[in-house]
Amino acid sequence: MAIDIALRLGAEIVSVDSMMLYRGMDVGTAKPTHTERRGVPHHMIDIADPSEEFSVAAFRRLGRRILNRGSSPFVIVGGSGLHFRALVDPMSFAPTDEATRAELEAAEHDDLVEELLAVDRDAGRHVDLANQRRVVRAVEIARLTGETPSSRAGTAEAEDLRRYVPEIEFTAIGVDPGEDLDRRIHARLASMRSGGLVDEVTALQGEMGRTAANAVGYREILGHLEGRMTLDQAFESIGSNTRQLARRQRTWFQRDPRIRWIPWIDEHEARVDRAMELLT
Numbered sequence: 001m002a003i004d005i006a007l008r009l010g011a012e013i014v015s016v017d018s019m020m021l022y023r024g025m026d027v028g029t030a031k032p033t034h035t036e037r038r039g040v041p042h043h044m045i046d047i048a049d050p051s052e053e054f055s056v057a058a059f060r061r062l063g064r065r066i067l068n069r070g071s072s073p074f075v076i077v078g079g080s081g082l083h084f085r086a087l088v089d090p091m092s093f094a095p096t097d098e099a100t101r102a103e104l105e106a107a108e109h110d111d112l113v114e115e116l117l118a119v120d121r122d123a124g125r126h127v128d129l130a131n132q133r134r135v136v137r138a139v140e141i142a143r144l145t146g147e148t149p150s151s152r153a154g155t156a157e158a159e160d161l162r163r164y165v166p167e168i169e170f171t172a173i174g175v176d177p178g179e180d181l182d183r184r185i186h187a188r189l190a191s192m193r194s195g196g197l198v199d200e201v202t203a204l205q206g207e208m209g210r211t212a213a214n215a216v217g218y219r220e221i222l223g224h225l226e227g228r229m230t231l232d233q234a235f236e237s238i239g240s241n242t243r244q245l246a247r248r249q250r251t252w253f254q255r256d257p258r259i260r261w262i263p264w265i266d267e268h269e270a271r272v273d274r275a276m277e278l279l280t
Helices: 002-009 056-067 081-088 096-106 110-120 131-145 149-153 156-162 179-193 197-204 217-226 230-255 268-279
Strands: 012-015 074-077 174-175 259-263
Touching: 002 012, 002 074, 002 156, 002 268, 056 081, 074 131, 081 131, 081 230, 096 230, 110 131, 156 179, 174 230, 179 197, 179 230, 197 217, 217 230, 259 268
Parallel strands: 012 074, 174 259
Antiparallel strands: none
16 A cells, blocks of 8 residues: 555655564565565665664654655655654653663562652653563663653653654554454464565574564564474464554554544555545
8 A cells, every 4th residue: 555655646665664674574574575665765674684773763863864855755654653653753762871771671670660669659650660671761761861750751742742743744544454454464474474484583593683583473483493382383472462463553553643544445446545535
């Protein structure tokens, strides 16, 4: 759909898929081939090695440089809700420090929660205290800047984010597959299995950083290659985790009042026509 819309508009495509940016991660991300792209320029694809920890802040910086060129329309496609909002909405990022992060990741979770609550007793209103990575990041920010989850939540930027006030004007279209979602996920799993996902992950094994190795599809096949589950169990797990991810993505995007939703229509041209009506 995005490629056909881009062809009609004379536009370029910017991917906001958090894993398509990694080179070599093709089958598991459904990355469009050069043939499938039909000459439409694509950005934010194949820009990092899987060993890199490519942050959302780095994604925003590079993506904004592309959008700010202003030489043609852009169709933003994806993907990760956080990466989409980082690209179009006001979103600044606190600094990070490798040594501090390593120290915090080695600490006990309960100790980190205690430290966070000691500087911000209302932190639980803004941070999922059961989520290790979010707690680590909150403590890291507090140590480096003195800012707490509560103080950050009270800024004008945070208020604009809550109210979905964009920095870049856009028209957003969501396509909801409805009850067809499970069937499409099942078909996607079959395509990944026959398309060489196991061989792809085998070739990348040992070269993937934490972020890449934790991607749905890759994490489970790595578990199989390490002898922790059979191949059938790995694909069953991919299916279950994909359905959970899809539910989270749907919830995230349905909160955004700027998105105009269209139902899934089997006829491809009809879907594109419907989207074009909303864009013009």
